[in-house]
Amino acid sequence: MRGTVPVSLYLFVFASCTQHDKNTCAVAYGYLQDDCIVRGSANSVGEGIASSLGVCSRDRQPPEDGTNTGPHVGDVTGGEEQQYPWLYDDATRYMECLDEFQRFSDEWEGVEGWIKEHLVELIEAQDQRAFHDAALVTPATIDCVLPGPLQEDDQVYWMLGVGSGSGEVDLAILRALLPHHLRVSTTVIEPDPSQIGLYRELMADSELSGATFEFHQQTSSEFMMENSGNNKTFDLIHMVHVLYHIEKRDLEETLSHYYKSLSPGGMMIIAYESDKSSLARIRKVLQPFKRGTPPYMSIGDIEKALLKVTPTFQRTNIPGTLEVTACLTGDSSASGERLWDFITRVVNFRANAPKESVRRAAEMLREFSWQLDGSDRFLTNCDTAVLVVAKRDVPPTECQ
Ligand SMILES: C[S@@+](CC[C@H](N)C(=O)[O-])C[C@H]1O[C@@H](n2cnc3c(N)ncnc32)[C@H](O)[C@@H]1O
Numbered sequence: 001m002r003g004t005v006p007v008s009l010y011l012f013v014f015a016s017c018t019q020h021d022k023n024t025c026a027v028a029y030g031y032l033q034d035d036c037i038v039r040g041s042a043n044s045v046g047e048g049i050a051s052s053l054g055v056c057s058r059d060r061q062p063p064e065d066g067t068n069t070g071p072h073v074g075d076v077t078g079g080e081e082q083q084y085p086w087l088y089d090d091a092t093r094y095m096e097c098l099d100e101f102q103r104f105s106d107e108w109e110g111v112e113g114w115i116k117e118h119l120v121e122l123i124e125a126q127d128q129r130a131f132h133d134a135a136l137v138t139p140a141t142i143d144c145v146l147p148g149p150l151q152e153d154d155q156v157y158w159m160l161g162v163g164s165g166s167g168e169v170d171l172a173i174l175r176a177l178l179p180h181h182l183r184v185s186t187t188v189i190e191p192d193p194s195q196i197g198l199y200r201e202l203m204a205d206s207e208l209s210g211a212t213f214e215f216h217q218q219t220s221s222e223f224m225m226e227n228s229g230n231n232k233t234f235d236l237i238h239m240v241h242v243l244y245h246i247e248k249r250d251l252e253e254t255l256s257h258y259y260k261s262l263s264p265g266g267m268m269i270i271a272y273e274s275d276k277s278s279l280a281r282i283r284k285v286l287q288p289f290k291r292g293t294p295p296y297m298s299i300g301d302i303e304k305a306l307l308k309v310t311p312t313f314q315r316t317n318i319p320g321t322l323e324v325t326a327c328l329t330g331d332s333s334a335s336g337e338r339l340w341d342f343i344t345r346v347v348n349f350r351a352n353a354p355k356e357s358v359r360r361a362a363e364m365l366r367e368f369s370w371q372l373d374g375s376d377r378f379l380t381n382c383d384t385a386v387l388v389v390a391k392r393d394v395p396p397t398e399c400q
Helices: 073-077 091-104 107-127 168-177 193-206 220-227 248-260 278-289 299-307 334-344 355-367
Strands: 013-019 025-030 040-044 048-052 156-162 183-189 211-216 234-240 262-273 314-318 321-323 369-371 378-381 384-390
Touching: 091 107, 091 321, 091 334, 107 168, 107 234, 107 262, 107 314, 107 384, 156 168, 168 183, 168 193, 168 234, 193 211, 220 248, 248 262, 248 299, 262 299, 278 334, 278 355, 299 384, 334 355, 355 369
Parallel strands: 156 183, 156 234, 183 211, 234 262
Antiparallel strands: 013 025, 040 048, 262 384, 314 384, 321 378, 369 378
C-alpha cells in the first residue's frame, strides 16, 4: 500500500501586491478554493515562482453540487445533548489510533517526500542567505542585497520541533541539514514520555554525527510559558501535524510566539490536514455540535491567524490517501474502530456517538471514498497542507 507519493507544489495566490515603499510589499492574500487552485511551480526557492498556470486541480475533489456540506445540527445529533469522550484526553487510545492511521495511510511518505524534495531546497536557500521574501513571492524584495555567508560563531544550526512525537520528521530534517552544518542543536517539545523514549531510540540507532538534543517533556503552551522571557531563537521551527492539540482561541498567540522565536532568516513549517482531507470534512460537520469538545479548526483558520502575524507565507499541498476499507464494511473490527476514532477524535465513536451521527459519518466517508481498481479496498483523501513562513533576514530599511 505504501510507496513514494508524488509531491505537487501548489503555491498560493497573491491577489494583489502594492508597493508602498521601496522594499515592502503589502499583499492581499487569496485563499485557495477547494475546487480550483492555482498550480504554480518554483524552480528554486531563491528564484521564487517560475510559473503560475492557473490550472484547476480536480483530483479527488468533492462533488460540487453542494451535497457534501453535511447535515444541519439536528441531523447530526438528533437533538441529543451528549458529552463525547475526546480522543486527545485518552493518551493511550490516541496513540493506538494514531498508529492505526499511520499503518493505513501514506501520509508519512508524503511528508518525507516533501522534506526530501522541497525542504532541502529551502534549507539550501536559507544557507545562502537567499531565503528571503523571494521565496515567498514578494516581488518588491527580490533584488534585496542580503548579508554574506554565515560567520564562524553562527556555526550551530538551531532547530525546534513542536510535538516531535517519535522523531521521524526530525530525523528526516536532520539528514537534510547535517551535510551542510557541522552542528545542529534540536530542542524537542513533546508531552508524551513514551514518544520521547522512541525518539531517543531512533536517534541513537541513526548514528548522526553533529546532532545534539534538548528534551522538554511539555505541551507547547507549557514551553511557551516557561520560555516567554528568554530571547533564544531558532533557525527552523516545525509543527508537523501538531496544531490539532492547540485550541483555536490560543492559535494566534502560539503562532506569534513561535514566529518571534525565529532568528532573522529563519523559517517555520506548519503541516496540518488540508481542507480536501475527508477527515477534515467529516470532523468539520460533526465536531461543532458536540458539547465539551473544542471548536473545529481548519487550515483556513490557521492561515487567518498566521496572517495576523506575518503577511507572507507559502502554501503547498501534499497528496495523501487513507485506506478505510475496515470502516466501510458492515462488520466492526478493532482496526475499523480505531480508524473511526482517529477520524472523528472521539473515543469509541461508534459506541458513544448518537446513532444519527454514526450513520451520517459513515454516509460521508462512503461518499468521499473510492474503490481501488480491481479490488475490494476503499481509499479516501488525507492530503496535508504545508505552510512555510520565512522571517525577513534584514529590516526593510537596510535593503536598498
Ligand atoms: C500526530 S503526532 C505528530 C508527531 C510528529 N510531529 C510527526 O509528524 O511525526 C502529534 C504529536 O503532538 C504531541 N502533542 C500532543 N499535545 C501536544 C501539545 N499540547 N503540545 C505539543 N505537542 C503535543 C503528541 O504527543 C504527538 O506526539
